[in-house]
Amino acid sequence: MRVKSFMTSPALTIGPDQSIADAADLMITNRISGLPVVDHDGRLVGIVSERDLLRRHNGGPPRRPHWLQLMTQKNALAGEPERFHTLTVGNVMTPSPVTVTESTLIEEAGRLLEQRRFKRLPVMRGNAVVGVISRSDLLRALPRAIGKAEEAARHDAPMTDERLVELERQYWMQRTRSLK
Template identity: 40%
Template sequence: MNVSEVMTRNALSVQPRTSVADAARIMLANHVSGLPVLDEAGALVGVVTEGDLLRRAEIGTEGSPAGWLKALLQPASVAADYVATHSRHVSGVMTHSPIFATPEMSLGEVAQIMLRKHIKRLPVLEDGKLTGVVSRADLLKALTAKLIETHPEARTDAEILAYIKAEIAKANWAPKAGLRISVKDRVVMLDGTIFSDEERQAVVCIAENAPGVEDVHDKMTFVDPGSGLSFPATA
């Protein structure tokens, strides 16, 4: 899937001269965590988020004043901090040169950016113009739609078994010996020996995600390589 399939179109936005109070009211009223900031020509010049408003003098969260040494050596930085915690307009608190997505980007690319940069939403630009916003909530909606699909693929027991074996063969972490798999009436039976609970969970995941599977029975035995003790992995 790509961004154009899940993004929110006709996204709300503000301008640099929008007041901080109005930006906060818009976010609260529309249950969004951030807003793109557009100049008069409609070009994206920034993003203002809840995070940008965490440090504010009005509610006593601006932090401790800079020491005299920092003020002496880095006056511009101290002045910028003052603007961020006291400015009455979005231009003073917004994040400049924001990261953005494009409609053809994959959801995988967007998710990686969000995780790596610790951000919740991205403006979506097409030909330099704002065409929407893609958020973590949009990704969750896409995930939910996939998880609740009610059209299980019709597969024979042999096809299910072949799929599971093929997936295990491709996984470099998976046990390649000591694991027995059988399928009857679309129910998978997992038996044999594994050497970590993480491996057990991952093998069960492969079985559960095999197209056509209705249930998975885990009878694998976990053997601790350190102690030599063995016990049922599901205990």
């Protein structure tokens, strides 16, 4: 099974010069948690996620998660409206993301998502982003994979039995010949 069969396509994308408020709005409206970032020529330059938007970008690590500070500290919200309109996607994105192609095996995409702890991978055709494969897309692939495995087991069982019977027959024929 290939990525092409399960990816979400076409991919929603965003430009690096757009505000993080625009990115948040696009993600919320489309119920997604990340977007490939493409330049004005359509080339992939990064990926931006909910986590990127919620992370504090002031040079130093916060003592606790930024989103938690926003919810629990009254003065933490003071600069947030301005921050969401002045910071750009390019300021917070992860540059040069790991990608796959449409012909990548679904198993390989799953391995990358698991090992790298990613939630999504851009799917490329040459230099163009044609889709996104996410963990939820892999869940959609699971019933089909299980069905194929069950079908193969049903189909292969009689053949395996036939092979075993034939091997046993040949063994006994050889044994009978050697006794004569």
